[in-house]
Amino acid sequence: MTYGxxxxxxxxxxxxxxxxxxxxxxxxxxxxxxxxxxxxxxLETFLRSRISDERxxxxxxxxxxxxxxxxxxxxxxxxxxxxxxxxxxGCGVIVAWTCLAARSLHxxxxxxxxxxxxxxxxxxxxxxxxIVGRDTEQLDEPDIWRAAIETVAENSSDGVIAxxxxxxxxxxxxxxxxxxxxTLDSMVGYKNERYLRFGWASARCDDLVxxxxxxxxxxxxxxxxxxxxxxxxxxxxxxxxxxxxxxxxNSGVPEAAAAGALGVRLGGTNSYFGxxxxxxxxxxxxxxxxxxxxxxxxxxxxxxxxxLLAGYLLAKIV
Numbered sequence: 001m002t003y004g005x006x007x008x009x010x011x012x013x014x015x016x017x018x019x020x021x022x023x024x025x026x027x028x029x030x031x032x033x034x035x036x037x038x039x040x041x042x043l044e045t046f047l048r049s050r051i052s053d054e055r056x057x058x059x060x061x062x063x064x065x066x067x068x069x070x071x072x073x074x075x076x077x078x079x080x081x082x083x084x085x086x087x088x089x090g091c092g093v094i095v096a097w098t099c100l101a102a103r104s105l106h107x108x109x110x111x112x113x114x115x116x117x118x119x120x121x122x123x124x125x126x127x128x129x130x131i132v133g134r135d136t137e138q139l140d141e142p143d144i145w146r147a148a149i150e151t152v153a154e155n156s157s158d159g160v161i162a163x164x165x166x167x168x169x170x171x172x173x174x175x176x177x178x179x180x181x182x183t184l185d186s187m188v189g190y191k192n193e194r195y196l197r198f199g200w201a202s203a204r205c206d207d208l209v210x211x212x213x214x215x216x217x218x219x220x221x222x223x224x225x226x227x228x229x230x231x232x233x234x235x236x237x238x239x240x241x242x243x244x245x246x247x248x249x250n251s252g253v254p255e256a257a258a259a260g261a262l263g264v265r266l267g268g269t270n271s272y273f274g275x276x277x278x279x280x281x282x283x284x285x286x287x288x289x290x291x292x293x294x295x296x297x298x299x300x301x302x303x304x305x306x307x308l309l310a311g312y313l314l315a316k317i318v
Contacts, residue, residue: 012089013167016096017309024103032069032098032176036183040065044188044198054197062184062201069180074173092172099167099175101159102305105131105152106298112148113294116141135271145289149297150266153221153258154251156301158182161220161308162213168312181205207249214250217304218243221257224303228261230296235261238283245280252282258300259283262293 025031043061051057073095081088108131115124124144125136132147139147162182167175185206188199218239226232238260239253245267246252259266263286267279287293 012092012096012172013164013312014309015093016100016167017102017164017305019093019097020100020103022103023097024107025098025101032073032095032179033183036065036069036180037187039068040184040187048198055200058188058198058201061188061198062181062205065184066177066180070173070177073176077172095172096167096175099163099172099179101155101163102301105155105159105301109148109152109294109298112144113291116144117291133272135274138271142289145291145294146264146266146268147270148294149258149262149264149289150255152294152297152301153255153266156221156258156304157214157217157250157254158210160301160305161217162210164305164308165213165216166209168308178209181209210250214253216308218253218257220304220307221254221261221300223307224300225257225261228296228299228303230261230300231263232261234263242280242282245282247279256282258297261300262296263287264289264293 040061043064047057047060048054051060077088077091077095080091108127111127112124112131115121115127121141121144124141125139128139128144128147129136131151134147136144136147163175163178166178170177181202184199184202188195189203189206190196190199222232222235222239224230225235235257239257242256242259243253246255255266259282263284265281265283265285267281267283269276269278271277
């Protein structure tokens with residue numbers, strides 16, 4: 001896809017990244033993830049009513065959601081390009097921008113950090129409940145900091161590096177397809193009675209498409225550590241040692257890289273729907289949880305994104 005413009009790939013991707021840094025989620029525009037969520041909910045109802053085998057229904061849910069999402073994106077971009085190359089280019093930037101979430105992740109987690117800085121634990125718990133799946137009502141200050149750092153580290157992969165990776169690999173349509181898989185996992189990828197079979201295909205596909213980006217995120221965080229005033233050697237060591245200490249085959253890698261760079265211990269006991277769940281620990285408790293540790297996690301996220309973008313542009317120019 002040329003968008004009728006020379007060097008379009010060298011323009012559309014940096015433009016989308018900068019828009020994300022400046023504006024975050026385009027709240028006044030219909031966000032693709034919201035539209036995907038509505039599509040998934042309607043397809044689930046339709047497929048459950050017509051296919052008795054939940055695994056088969058789940059496979060159709062995956063194929064239809066990704067196919068429709070990517071197809072609509074491709075159609076919109078094709079029509080825009082047919083009208084005018086510059087309109088196609090602009091639409092490509094907007095679609096790519098909506099797939100990135102660095103600014104939004106920073107903004108939402110900062111609400112938690114700011115409430116903790118004010119000493120307002122109830123408010124911090126409330127904001128935290130919007131960005132994590134665990135119970136937050138009884139968390140104390142260190143556990144709130146830990147949860148905020150964990151969500152920044154984990155989502156640095158699936159909210160920032162992974163969509164940027166697929167954007168670089170296959171353009172806006174590939175990024176939209178990735179977001180569809182990721183949204184499916186967040187909605188139906190649960191290991192409970194309702195979704196254990198129906199959401200199996202979506203969960204496994206999410207594991208697959210995130211396998212390489214998660215490891216790339218970890219490596220980028222290690223490389224970003226010395227550039228952001230953090231510990232390079234410890235980041236590498238903890239990633240190698242504890243990267244598999246997670247129920248997810250992917251989430252532990254960026255969390256371990258961040259934990260080592262920050263000198264904190266992640267993981268441990270969390271509560272989900274009133275039931276305690278003990279998870280393996282990641283990292284060593286060399287430093288306490290604090291605003292400084294949280295700020296370091298945010299720097300790692302941006303540093304990893306900048307390194308990936310710089311590497312891509314350098315490879316294209318050379």
